[in-house]
Amino acid sequence: xxxxxxxxxxLIEVCRATIAENSDHLCALDRAIGDGDHGTNMRRGCExxxxxxxxxxxxxxxxxxxxxGLTLVMNVxxxxxxxxxxxxxxIGRELRKSxxxxxxxxxxxxxxxxxxxxxxxxxxxxxxxxxxxxxxxALASRSPLGAIARRAKRSANRTADMKAMRxxxxxxxxxxxxxxxxxxxxCALLTTAICRYLGEHxx
Numbered sequence: 001x002x003x004x005x006x007x008x009x010x011l012i013e014v015c016r017a018t019i020a021e022n023s024d025h026l027c028a029l030d031r032a033i034g035d036g037d038h039g040t041n042m043r044r045g046c047e048x049x050x051x052x053x054x055x056x057x058x059x060x061x062x063x064x065x066x067x068x069g070l071t072l073v074m075n076v077x078x079x080x081x082x083x084x085x086x087x088x089x090x091i092g093r094e095l096r097k098s099x100x101x102x103x104x105x106x107x108x109x110x111x112x113x114x115x116x117x118x119x120x121x122x123x124x125x126x127x128x129x130x131x132x133x134x135x136x137x138a139l140a141s142r143s144p145l146g147a148i149a150r151r152a153k154r155s156a157n158r159t160a161d162m163k164a165m166r167x168x169x170x171x172x173x174x175x176x177x178x179x180x181x182x183x184x185x186x187c188a189l190l191t192t193a194i195c196r197y198l199g200e201h202x203x
Contacts, residue, residue, distance in 0.1 A: 008064060009057045011197055016046040018193040019186065026189075029182040033169035038080060038182040045076035045084070066092030079167055080183055083115050083128060090114040105140040112136055125165035126176065128183040131155045135191055149195040156180060156188035 019026075019042045026039030049056070049071050056064045069088030073081050090111035098107065112132045116122060123133045134155040138148045157180060164176035 014193045014197045016050045019046045032179045041077040045072045048075040062092040062096040086118045121166045126162040126181045128187040131184045131187040145195040145199045149192040152188040152191035156184040159184045
């Protein structure tokens with residue numbers, strides 16, 4: 001499965017730009033229930049991926065996903081690096097195993113489950129999983145890209161009503177309620193950017 005170089009390069013850039021634009025907002029969300037550096041960490045990771053854009057675009061798509069995931073692990077601090085990295089590395093591995101016959105919704109489900117195992121978390125724990133699982137459900141039901149993006153945003157906003165069960169926010173207990181999870185927010189922002197870009201650039 002060969003990556004379409006222009007498409008992959010565009011996706012990398014739109015993700016980088018989205019995180020850069022929202023870095024301060026993500027840090028503000030994280031200051032309320034965490035270390036306050038989620039936006040900074042995500043921006044550093046996306047810039048590291050962008051710096052590898054030319055070499056990534058020359059790789060088969062599964063290899064590109066795995067390399068992007070590894071780059072995020074190495075450059076994004078806190079819990080976000082290992083979680084986002086696991087997601088993309090597992091997507092790459094699952095695509096490589098299934099080759100051309102891959103059903104991406106099944107690939108994504110396997111990758112999300114790997115993230116859950118890595119973070120020892122479940123849906124409802126107030127993490128990026130609370131966006132990833134609804135996004136997978138929308139994808140599996142063949143929802144249009146716009147509907148997937150809207151579901152991601154709604155799902156991130158719903159984390160405000162949840163009590164954090166994992167990560168630094170969990171130490172706050174009930175005081176974490178009322179705040180949107182920063183990881184869920186960055187996940188929704190990236191999902192929205194990807195859906196918008198694919199809607200504009202895929203036939």
